[in-house]
Every structure is written in C-alpha cells, then in structure tokens.
Amino acid sequence: MATTTLLDDLAACVDGAAHEAGPDDAVGGVPAAVVASPATTEQAAALMAAADRAGLQVAFRGRGTALAWGAPPTGLDLLVDTTRLAAVVDHAAGDLICVVQAGARLDDVNAQVSQHGQQLALDQPVPGASIGGTLATARSGPRRVRYGAPRDLVLGVTVVRADGVVAKAGSKVVKNVAGYDLAKLVTGSFGTLALITEAIFRLHPLPAASRWVGVSCADPGEAARRAHAVTASQLAPAAVEVERRPGSAAVDVRVLLEGTQQGVDQRTTAVLELLGAGAAEQRPVGGSEAGEGAGVPVGLPAGPDELLVKLAVPLSGVAGLLSAVADAEQRHGVSLHVRGSAGVGVLYAGAPGDTAPEAVAAVLADLRAATVEGSAVLLQAPPAVRAVVDAWGPVPGLALMHRVKDQFDPQHRLAPGRFVGGI
Amino acid sequence: MTTSTSPGPKGTVPEPPPVNVTPPFGEGGRGAKDGLRAVADAVRARYGEDAILTDRQQLRTYECDGLAAYRVVPGLVVFARDTEQVAAAIRACHEHGVPFVARGSGTGLSGGALPHAEGVLLVTAQMREVLAVRAEDERAVVQPGVINLAVTGAAAPHGYYFAPDPSSQQVCSIGGNVAENSGGAHCLKYGFTTNHVLAVEFVTPQGEVERLGTMAPDAPGYDLLGTVVGSEGTLGVVTEATVRLVRKPEAVRTLLAGFETTDAAGAATSAIIGAGVLPAAIEIMDGLAMEAAEAAVHVQYPAGAGAVLIVEVDGPAAEVEAEFAQAVRLCEESGAIAIQVAADDTERALIWKGRKSAFAAVGRISPDYIVQDGVIPRTALSEVLREMKRLADEAGVRVANVFHAGDGNLHPLVLFDGGRQGETERAEEVSAQILALCLAHGGSITGEHGVGSDKAKHMPKMFTAEDLDTMQLVRCAFDPGGLANPGKIFPTPRLCGERPGRGTGPHPLQQAGVAEVF
Numbered sequence: 001m002a003t004t005t006l007l008d009d010l011a012a013c014v015d016g017a018a019h020e021a022g023p024d025d026a027v028g029g030v031p032a033a034v035v036a037s038p039a040t041t042e043q044a045a046a047l048m049a050a051a052d053r054a055g056l057q058v059a060f061r062g063r064g065t066a067l068a069w070g071a072p073p074t075g076l077d078l079l080v081d082t083t084r085l086a087a088v089v090d091h092a093a094g095d096l097i098c099v100v101q102a103g104a105r106l107d108d109v110n111a112q113v114s115q116h117g118q119q120l121a122l123d124q125p126v127p128g129a130s131i132g133g134t135l136a137t138a139r140s141g142p143r144r145v146r147y148g149a150p151r152d153l154v155l156g157v158t159v160v161r162a163d164g165v166v167a168k169a170g171s172k173v174v175k176n177v178a179g180y181d182l183a184k185l186v187t188g189s190f191g192t193l194a195l196i197t198e199a200i201f202r203l204h205p206l207p208a209a210s211r212w213v214g215v216s217c218a219d220p221g222e223a224a225r226r227a228h229a230v231t232a233s234q235l236a237p238a239a240v241e242v243e244r245r246p247g248s249a250a251v252d253v254r255v256l257l258e259g260t261q262q263g264v265d266q267r268t269t270a271v272l273e274l275l276g277a278g279a280a281e282q283r284p285v286g287g288s289e290a291g292e293g294a295g296v297p298v299g300l301p302a303g304p305d306e307l308l309v310k311l312a313v314p315l316s317g318v319a320g321l322l323s324a325v326a327d328a329e330q331r332h333g334v335s336l337h338v339r340g341s342a343g344v345g346v347l348y349a350g351a352p353g354d355t356a357p358e359a360v361a362a363v364l365a366d367l368r369a370a371t372v373e374g375s376a377v378l379l380q381a382p383p384a385v386r387a388v389v390d391a392w393g394p395v396p397g398l399a400l401m402h403r404v405k406d407q408f409d410p411q412h413r414l415a416p417g418r419f420v421g422g423i
Numbered sequence: 424m425t426t427s428t429s430p431g432p433k434g435t436v437p438e439p440p441p442v443n444v445t446p447p448f449g450e451g452g453r454g455a456k457d458g459l460r461a462v463a464d465a466v467r468a469r470y471g472e473d474a475i476l477t478d479r480q481q482l483r484t485y486e487c488d489g490l491a492a493y494r495v496v497p498g499l500v501v502f503a504r505d506t507e508q509v510a511a512a513i514r515a516c517h518e519h520g521v522p523f524v525a526r527g528s529g530t531g532l533s534g535g536a537l538p539h540a541e542g543v544l545l546v547t548a549q550m551r552e553v554l555a556v557r558a559e560d561e562r563a564v565v566q567p568g569v570i571n572l573a574v575t576g577a578a579a580p581h582g583y584y585f586a587p588d589p590s591s592q593q594v595c596s597i598g599g600n601v602a603e604n605s606g607g608a609h610c611l612k613y614g615f616t617t618n619h620v621l622a623v624e625f626v627t628p629q630g631e632v633e634r635l636g637t638m639a640p641d642a643p644g645y646d647l648l649g650t651v652v653g654s655e656g657t658l659g660v661v662t663e664a665t666v667r668l669v670r671k672p673e674a675v676r677t678l679l680a681g682f683e684t685t686d687a688a689g690a691a692t693s694a695i696i697g698a699g700v701l702p703a704a705i706e707i708m709d710g711l712a713m714e715a716a717e718a719a720v721h722v723q724y725p726a727g728a729g730a731v732l733i734v735e736v737d738g739p740a741a742e743v744e745a746e747f748a749q750a751v752r753l754c755e756e757s758g759a760i761a762i763q764v765a766a767d768d769t770e771r772a773l774i775w776k777g778r779k780s781a782f783a784a785v786g787r788i789s790p791d792y793i794v795q796d797g798v799i800p801r802t803a804l805s806e807v808l809r810e811m812k813r814l815a816d817e818a819g820v821r822v823a824n825v826f827h828a829g830d831g832n833l834h835p836l837v838l839f840d841g842g843r844q845g846e847t848e849r850a851e852e853v854s855a856q857i858l859a860l861c862l863a864h865g866g867s868i869t870g871e872h873g874v875g876s877d878k879a880k881h882m883p884k885m886f887t888a889e890d891l892d893t894m895q896l897v898r899c900a901f902d903p904g905g906l907a908n909p910g911k912i913f914p915t916p917r918l919c920g921e922r923p924g925r926g927t928g929p930h931p932l933q934q935a936g937v938a939e940v941f
Contacts, residue, residue: 092800092802094693094696094697094800094801094802095802096696097800117699138641138646140641148614148618149640149641151646151649152618159893161893165889165893167890167893167894168886168887168890169886169893169894171798171866171867172800172865173798173830173831173865173866173870174611174830175606175610175827175830175832175871176798176866176867176869176870177603177604177615177653177867177869177870177871177872177873177874178867178868178885178886179874179885179890179891179894180650180653180894180897180898181604181617181652182650182894182897184617184649184650185646185649185650185897187649188645189645189646193645204701205700205701206699208699228559232558232559232670233670234671234672234673234739235673235739236672236738236739259739259741260742260745260746262741262745263739263741263742263745265741266739266741267739267741267742312637312640313639314557314638314639315559315560315561316557316559316560317639345639346640371639373637373639374637374638374640374641374642375637375639375641375643377643392644393643395642395644396622396633396634396636396637396642396644397633397634397635397644397647398644399631399633400633400647400900400901401644401645401647403900403901404645404647404896404897404900406900407897407899407900419644420643
C-alpha cells in the first residue's frame with residue numbers, strides 16, 4: 001500500500017519515530033495521515049526533503065496549545081511533531097543567552113535558566129506552550145511592556161525549509177546586524193515558511209521582587225485613563241493590564257512592578273496613588289510565576305473551544321476599544337470577555353464558541369471600526385464562522401507576503417491556507 | 424573596516440569591492456548610459472533640473488559615505504523631496520533596468536551607501552519633516568531624512584525620546600538608521616532601531632508604494648518590517664517611518680571607573696551583569712583610546728589607569744539608587760583604582776563626550792587608522808583582547824579598543840602609518856584577523872555598522888552557502904531584478920530564477936522583455 005511505503009520512507013528519516021495519524025493528530029479539524037517526530041535538525045531536514053520529494057502537505061506541531069489559531073490547512077499529509085526536539089542546547093549564563101530546541105516547553109527552559117537567576121521573559125497566554133509554537137504565533141503576554149515581544153527577544157533561528165535545506169540566521173550574541181533577520185520573518189508566520197528547529201534567545205535577570213497592584217473602575221474611560229497614567233509615568237511598570245468581564249460595565253486595571261525589594265515598595269506607593277481611589281495590592285495566592293502564580297489572571301479570555309480575537313490599538317485607543325466592546329456586546333447580544341495589555345495596546349477578546357456566525361461577523365466589523373490604526377484578527381473560530389468572516393482583516397503589504405511565500409514554499413505545501421490572504 | 428581620511432589619506436586606497444555585474448541594461452544592446460539618460464530624462468521632465476545632478480564634478484561630491492576608503496562616482500544623483508518622487512525615480516530605474524542606491528546623511532561606516540557607477544544615487548536627505556509626535560501613543564512619524572537627534576528633539580517637550588543613539592546621532596538620518604538597524608551605547612537595555620520601528624512607508628524596487636506595519640503593534644501577516652529594517656537598502660527604500668518614543672527615565676546615574684587593566688574592567692562588567700543589574704550602558708576604553716580622548720577633550724581620566732569603565736544606570740529613582748550603589752560596590756571589589764561619579768548633567772556629558780569622540784580622537788595619535796566593528800560573547804572578552812594584542816604585536820601595529828562591553832560589541836581601532844612601506848596592508852590584515860577572532864568565539868562580523876560593501880566578502884565566514892541562499896530568497900521576493908543596492912551584504916547574488924520548480928511562472932521582467940536571467 002502506498003501509505004505504508006510512504007510511512008516507511010518518513011520513518012527512516014526520523015529513527016523510526018513516525019506513525020499513522022490517530023484521532024488527536026489533526027490541525028484545526030483537518031486530520032493528518034502521518035505523524036513524524038524528528039529528534040535533531042538533521043532528521044528534520046531529511047524528513048522535510050522526503051516530504052518535498054513526495055509532494056506532501058505539511059504542518060508543524062509543538063505542544064499543541066495554539067493549533068486552533070489560524071485557519072485550518074486546506075490539506076494535511078504529514079504532521080511534524082517537535083516534542084522530541086526538547087533540549088536546552090546551551091545556556092551561556094554569563095552572556096544572558098540560551099539556545100533551545102523548538103519543542104522545548106517554555107516552562108522547562110525557565111526552570112533550567114532560573115537556576116542561575118535568569119529568565120526567558122516570554123509570557124505564555126496558554127500554559128505548557130513550546131518555544132517553536134510561541135515563536136510561530138508570536139504570542140505575547142502582560143510583561144511585553146517591559147521585555148518586549150518574541151520578535152524582540154529572539155536573536156537567531158535554525159530553520160528547515162520546505163525543500164529540506166537547513167539555514168541559520170542571527171548568532172549567539174545580543175548585538176548582530178550581519179545579514180537579513182530571518183528570525184523575525186519566521187516569528188508569527190504560523191508555520192507557513194519553514195520549520196523552526198532551534199532558536200537563540202536573549203535572557204533577563206529574574207527580578208528580586210515583583211508585585212501586582214490593581215483597581216476596579218466603573219467604566220472603560222476611567223479605566224483607560226488610570227492605566228495610561230501609569231504607562232506614561234516614570235515608574236517603569238512591567239505590565240499594565242485591563243480586564244472587562246462579559247455583561248459588566250466595570251473594567252479592572254492591574255499593574256505589575258518588578259525590581260529591587262525597596263524599589264518595588266516605593267513604586268507601589270506611587271502607583272497606588274496614580275491608580276486612585278480603591279486601588280490596592282493584589283494578594284498573592286501562591287505559586288511561583290509572576291502571572292497566574294501570583295493569583296492574578298493573565299491568560300487568554302477564551303478557552304480552546306471558544307472564539308478568540310486579537311486586538312491591537314495605539315495606546316490612546318484603548319478607551320475607545322473597550323467602549324466599542326461594550327456597545328457591540330449589547331447591540332449583537334454576544335458576551336465579550338476582554339483582557340490584555342493597555343501598556344502596549346495588544347488585547348484579546350473571547351466569546352462563546354456557539355455564537356452565531358452572523359453575530360460574530362457583526363461584532364468583528366464593530367471591533368475593526370474601533371481598531372483602524374491597528375488590527376482585529378479572529379484567531380480561533382469554528383469552520384462555520386470562518387466561512388462567513390474575513391478572519392484577518394486588512395493586511396498591509398499582503399502582495400509582498402505572497403511573493404515571500406512563493407520563494408520559500410513555491411508549491412504551497414507548508415500549512416496551506418492557514419495564514420493571511422490564503423497563504 | 425573604516426579607514427580614516429584624517430589627517431590625510433596617505434596609504435593606498437583599497438580597490439573598491441567587486442560590484443555585482445549587472446547584465447547589460449535591457450534588451451537590444453542598449454548600454455548603461457542610455458538607461459541612466461532615460462531615468463534622468465524621466466525625473467527631469469516631472470520634477471525639473473534641480474532634482475538631479477549629472478555633472479561629473481558635482482557627482483564626485485557623492486562618491487562615498489562615511490567609509491571613505493571606497494569611492495565610486497555615481498552615474499546620476501536624484502534628490503527626492505517626497506514619496507512620489509522616490510517612487511517615480513525607482514519606477515524609471517525599474518523600467519530601464521538601472522540600479523539604485525539610497526542615501527540619507529551618508530554617515531554609514533560600511534559603505535552601505537557606496538554609489539553604483541552605472542546607477543542612480545537616490546538622496547533622501549531633503550525629506551526631513553517630523554510629520555507627527557503622538558506622545559500619548561509613544562509614537563513619532565518621520566520622513567527618512569530627519570536627523571536621529573531631531574526625533575528626540577521633537578519628543579523632548581513631552582518627556583519622551585528616541586532610544587537608538589549611534590555616536591553619529593547629531594548628523595545621521597532615520598532612513599539610514601532603519602536601513603542599517605543602528606544601535607548605540609544604550610542598546611544594551613533599550614534595543615536597536617528594529618525594536619523601535621512600528622511601521623514604514625516603503626517603495627519597492629518596482630516603484631510601488633507599500634505600507635508595512637501599523638501605528639499599533641502586531642500588524643497581521645509576516646513581519647516583513649523586521650526583515651526590511653537592517654536590510655541595508657537591498658529590499659527597497661523607506662520613505663516614512665513610525666517609531667517608538669520612550670519615556671524619559673526619572674533618574675540617571677553615571678560613573679567612570681579607572682582600572683589597571685582591561686581585564687579588570689571586564690571582570691567588573693561581568694560582576695555587574697552577573698548581579699542581575701541591567702545598566703543602560705557599559706562601555707570600556709583601553710589605555711590607547713583614553714590617551715587619544717584625553718588629547719582631544721581633556722576628560723582627566725584617573726592617573727595610572729590602563730582602562731576605564733563607564734556605567735550608566737537609569738530608571739525609576741527608587742531602583743536607580745540601589746542599582747547604582749551596587750555597581751559602585753562591584754567596581755571597587757573588582758579592583759577599581761578610582762571611581763568618578765557624575766554629579767550632574769554637565770559632568771555626565773563630559774564622560775560621554777570622551778567616549779563618543781574616541782574614534783575621531785585617535786587621529787591625534789596616529790596618522791591613519793581603521794575602525795573595526797565585531798561582536799563576541801561578552802564572557803570571552805579577556806581572551807579576545809589578549810589574542811588581539813598578540814596579532815597587533817606580531818604585525819607591528821597598535822590597536823586601541825573602545826567597546827560596548829555589556830553586549831560584547833568591540834570597536835578595535837587599528838592604528839598605522841600609511842606612509843610606511845607595507846604598514847597599510849599589515850593593518851588591514853590585522854583588521855580582518857580580528858573579525859576571524861570574533862567568529863572563532865561564536866560572535867558576529869558586525870554589531871552595528873552593517874555589512875555594506877566592506878564586509879560582504881566576510882559573510883561566507885559567518886554563514887553557510889545555504890544560510891545566504893535562504894536570506895536571498897527574501898531578496899528574490901522583493902527585488903528579483905537585483906536593482907536595489909546591488910553588491911551590498913551578499914558576496915554572490917542569487918539567481919532568482921535558478922531553482923527548478925521555484926517561482927510561479929516566468930518572471931515579469933522576463934515577460935516584459937526587460938531582462939533575461941538575473
């Protein structure tokens with residue numbers, strides 16, 4: 001049988017670690033035929049070359065926390081699973097740099113580098129995420145205010161192209177301008193350009209002290225005003241979050257301070273003053289991490305089966321956006337839960353998974369009207385919804401993106417249809 | 424490599440780097456001159472005689488950028504005053520198969536804006552309007568000819584500034600900063616230009632005006648912006664940039680510590696970083712560099728110091744006091760023989776003046792010198808400096824060192840006298856060996872000056888043929904005709920149509936009969 005031969009061919013590339021796909025081996029509801037798990041970049045290269053020869057449609061999977069993001073692929077033969085690429089290859093503590101394989105969990109990387117008082121300062125909106133998945137989806141969380149997004153922390157990548165060629169960009173130093181920055185190009189590319197097998201990151205020291213403070217505001221305008229007062233202050237917050245729960249006029253503002261113990265104590269007083277009446281320290285509930293562990297919710301406002309929209313606005317647009325959300329909820333009868341960074345202008349909105357497609361389209365149109373200088377992208381939605389909405393909205397530079405895709409993957413075999421403009 | 428021209432070019436001028444041989448312009452044997460003439464006519468017809476330079480003597484004014492060792496008289500200079508003029512000039516270049524090189528202030532140190540003899544030099548220096556300052560959004564929108572420091576000037580009344588601060592910031596342009604992904608002394612904490620650009624208006628090598636990115640972060644689609652920033656003008660020309668403004672810190676403290684050796688200064692750097700302090704800047708100057716700076720700006724460095732360390736800490740006052748006290752203590756523990764703390768902005772400015780004038784000041788102690796730019800993992804510092812000294816001693820030249828110690832970005836200055844037989848060649852040899860040394864330690868051939876014309880030949884030492892081929896896939900997507908700043912970055916241009924099965928049909932230029940195979 002053809003499939004058996006193909007499976008043998010692919011298995012031979014990865015030391016036998018390939019099998020026929022099971023019920024869980026699907027991407028966005030599209031089942032794969034074969035799953036293969038390379039343990040090295042060389043194996044991944046052999047695998048991708050074999051897939052190229054066989055003309056297979058290929059998608060990549062790390063820890064599977066973002067497989068519901070983006071459109072389902074239009075076809076899928078081979079699912080490349082990176083979980084065997086799970087090593088921290090190098091931690092140069094003195095240089096604040098680490099080299100990690102794509103399938104490594106962010107948690108595991110941080111468990112290792114924290115032994116030297118350091119951190120890879122990427123938040124994980126969904127716990128358990130892999131390095132490769134975090135890069136491929138360019139996910140960021142609250143502490144982006146202080147540390148930047150994945151694009152700001154990645155210094156280099158090793159990728160395997162659609163034709164099996166291995167290429168590296170960047171280097172193991174913080175400062176480097178030699179050649180094109182391919183690490184940024186593949187960051188946020190949803191696996192449509194190449195397989196990331198390894199990445200080099202800049203690390204940061206773990207802060208000696210950190211503390212969340214917050215306040216609940218009666219309306220979006222008040223919340224945005226208080227949040228912006230902290231963002232625009234000289235107190236250097238590590239995070240400035242807002243949260244609006246479904247059906248509620250109130251908006252919570254939460255601020256994270258990191259630094260020395262004494263410095264955090266002093267700045268807490270100043271931030272409480274800026275946040276105004278009702279502001280208080282958020283009591284830690286336990287756990288080890290700055291976000292969820294400190295008892296403050298910082299994850300996504302939607303579960304894996306719900307609708308998720310990513311919203312980006314200039315800082316002064318946060319108030320308008322929050323008001324637009326409240327209006328849209330009322331007008332279209334869709335519960336909307338919003339949470340995200342007022343400090344950088346990147347927020348997420350969640351809605352029930354069974355929302356009628358037409359209602360989703362109407363809400364999305366309203367959100368687009370409130371994000372004209374940014375974007376509103378429907379990241380997660382069932383096929384019935386995707387069928388009637390433009391999930392990505394306007395994409396500046398789309399024609400050039402098609403040209404880049406054509407160069408990297410001329411036969412459009414990598415995660416076909418998953419990305420903007422049908423890429 | 425940057426060879427100084429001051430106090431006078433003595434040594435032999437190196438041969439210009441090989442420029443990609445562009446195929447004969449167009450079909451039917453029309454030569455380069457016809458193409459240039461057609462572009463000149465097209466620009467002149469729309470924008471008048473003032474928009475171009477054709478006189479050879481005038482063209483000569485533009486024969487080099489900040490790397491004066493390489494000189495090529497451009498075939499034609501076009502002065503653009505707005506986006507449409509840039510686009511019109513590039514459309515004409517595209518139509519006639521004429522290469523073009525964009526130039527801002529011309530301060531680059533890698534020959535990134537070295538003209539093409541048969542091409543157009545597109546000067547954006549006159550596009551110097553700050554279009555918007557939106558402090559509440561932490562953004563400014565500027566034209567490419569705006570001077571780096573002018574962005575900070577426009578933002579300062581609101582309490583904000585533009586963070587990338589190359590030493591040339593009083594004269595270098597934002598367009599050049601974007602093209603080269605410029606850094607500066609403070610990028611250890613604040614990042615490079617690429618971390619501070621949110622959107623650009625951009626003219627493709629076909630003359631189309633595109634927007635990449637948005638006022639808000641995370642525009643949907645590929646991060647083409649992250650690829651265009653730092654692409655040294657090889658993907659197109661940026662005609663407007665939306666940049667991030669950073670809130671002015673509440674407190675800034677600066678110290679200058681003298682050490683007996685660079686090793687001791689390096690150890691202090693390691694101790695500070697190891698303690699979890701992230702200073703805004705950490706700089707080291709060795710004895711020779713101090714001698715030069717002292718002669719130029721009279722900083723009065725500590726007597727007996729063989730190296731000085733500059734540490735600057737900024738942020739909220741409550742944090743800065745603690746971190747600065749820690750930095751002072753760690754310098755003392757690492758054997759500092761003297762520590763000067765800047766009492767005010769004037770004293771801080773003097774410390775930085777000495778540092779930022781170091782390159783030029785070296786001209787006072789040596790007739791000629793080469794400015795190198797390489798990067799090493801910071802922890803390899805003492806080993807690399809020792810090795811560098813050995814190389815210099817063997818070659819009989821001196822090397823002064825000024826570097827961004829926090830991120831391992833070295834700027835060795837190779838001092839020589841071009842009037843002495845063979846010394847220029849020996850200095851160039853040492854300069855190249857220094858790059859090899861950086862690569863042997865896992866570093867980079869350039870931390871902030873760019874590859875340009877100067878270092879294209881070194882790219883294969885840092886990257887494999889496959890790495891370079893993959894980077895050039897991007898080049899092929901943007902510029903299949905290879906007209907945008909040809910000969911820069913890549914030692915060998917990729918033939919965009921070469922791979923079987925690659926591409927989605929005949930190239931538009933081929934179809935149009937403009938060119939055969941690139």
